[in-house]
Amino acid sequence: MTTARPPRAVFALDPVHLPLLFPPALTARLRAAASFDPQAVVRDFADPAAVEALAGTEVLITGWGCPRIDADALDAAPRLRAVLHTAGSVRALAGDAVWERGIAVSSAAAANALPVAEYTLAVILLTGKDAFAGRDRYRLGHALPRPAETAALGNAGRRVGVVGASRVGRRLLELLRPHDVEVLLHDPYVDTAEAAALSATGMPLEELLLHSDLVTLHAPHVPATHHLLDRERLALIRDGGVLVNTGRGGLVDQAALTDELVSGRLSAVLDVTDPEPLPAGSPLYTLPNVFLTPHLAGALGNELERLGRATVEELERLAAGRPLAHRVRPEDLSRIA
CATH class of the missing domain: 3.40.50.720 (NAD(P)-binding Rossmann-like Domain)
Structure with missing residues (x-):
């Protein structure tokens, strides 16, 4: 104009x-x-x-x-x-x-992508050290962990699966480049060559879930992605894997995820849920393998x-x-x- x-x-x-x-x-x-x-x-x-x-x-x-x-x-x-x-x-x-x-x-979505990507990077690195559960154990007066107890921890060579090359997903890919992690990417609009240009290995969603130590969600919540991670796909994530969701709660089947978390098979960092907030009686508020935050990853x-x-x-x-x-x-x- x-x-x-x-x-x-x-x-x-x-x-x-x-x-x-x-x-x-x-x-x-x-x-x-x-x-x-x-x-x-x-x-x-x-x-x-x-x-x-x-x-x-x-x-x-x-x-x-x-x-x-x-x-x-x-x-x-x-x-x-x-x-x-x-x-x-x-x-x-x-x-x-x-x-x-x-x-x-x-x-202003591009400007809002940076704090979300920064938050996600932070929790990726912290979960690699099991920092949240370690803090809780330390509060209870436990001694410093023995080497055998931390043998499976660390971020060196960790496989990070990024679902969605959105604005946030792409900013996260940029922030991950200096770190010694292997990045896997799923996005139906990104081919293998573009994924490589983004310093990631492109692959189908099911393959990414099978091979990732941590899965982080950055796809838009549209009808085609509602419950993108359903019960069957959540089951593909390896035992001890971590799910990070700073996107939208509707990307995940909340009931199926709750079952996985209550069982202790997976851990999660959830800045968004479905519904939001969760009902007062939800076990996710108190589970030691869940780090729950009130939709604060975005700009504030x-x-x-x-x-x-x-x-x-x-x-x-x-x-x-x-x-x-x-x-x-x-x-x-x-x-x-």
């Missing part, structure tokens, strides 16, 4: 996130690239004040807490040309009418500024008439988060 004047932008998100997304320096860049009222934050597209604000809106800056953008919302914003999302997935945000009307949609705290910066850069491109760098296209929705 090329225009002789700054485009009119409106925020549509939970305002609690604004100070971390757009600290003063980024707010100044926003002001230079667009015309907007920082106090006008839309939470309900049907609200009369929102309808008034949307009438002249050309760019919608969205984020966590934004209501779904449906046909009624778009009817209230006849000049809308772009939605710039300060978070990752736009699947739940953008209704069919957004794509049908040709509105440009951009996501000072990491949100990265998402805001990515959005400001997109707005600057838009205002200058340049193509968006992180545009999401409707044909991508079947294979992205």
Whole structure:
């Protein structure tokens, strides 16, 4: 969109996130690239004040807490040309009418991929040392482990199976390169040559599960990947193997995984579950072979500024008439988060 004047932008998100997304320096860049009222934050597209604000809106800056953008919302914003999302997935945000009307949609998913990949790398290395269970044993007053008790531990030559060459998966592959691990990769859209270029060995999912010491999930949760790891596929992971899920809980059959973990055959690091959170009585909260965290791998705290910066850069491109760098296209929705 090329225009002789700054485009009119409106925020549509939970305002609690604004100070971390757009600290003063980024707010100044926003002001230079667009015309907007920082106090006008839309939470309900049907609200009369929102309808008034949307009438002249050309760019919608969205984020966590934004209501779904449906046909009624778009009817209230006849000049809308772009939605710039300060978070990752736009699947739940953008209704069919957004794509049908040709509105440009951009996501900060690439910026959010880094903290998820960093978190995943950290837990890969820590589980190789059995750090979480070791901490618990040490708390109970156990002596330092004997060499025979740690003979099977360590990360040297460990086989890490990465499921999904998504943005997060690719960032993780980059972070794994300096480490002395063997990386296996499954992604139906990545052939053997591209997997090799990513410093991984490409293979079918079942083969990856059979040969990995640790399996980490980075595929999108779409109908084709729902319960991607079902009871039969979970059974392929070797005894003592580790499952890491920082993607979506629906990628795994939760009941089947719970059975495997209760039996003690597998260990898991789970930042996401299905449902989320788990019911209060779930054994996963207290199992010694489960490290459960409350969906914190993605950007939080000072990491949100990265998402805001990515959005400001997109707005600057838009205002200058340049193509968006992180545009999401409707044909991508079947294979992205």
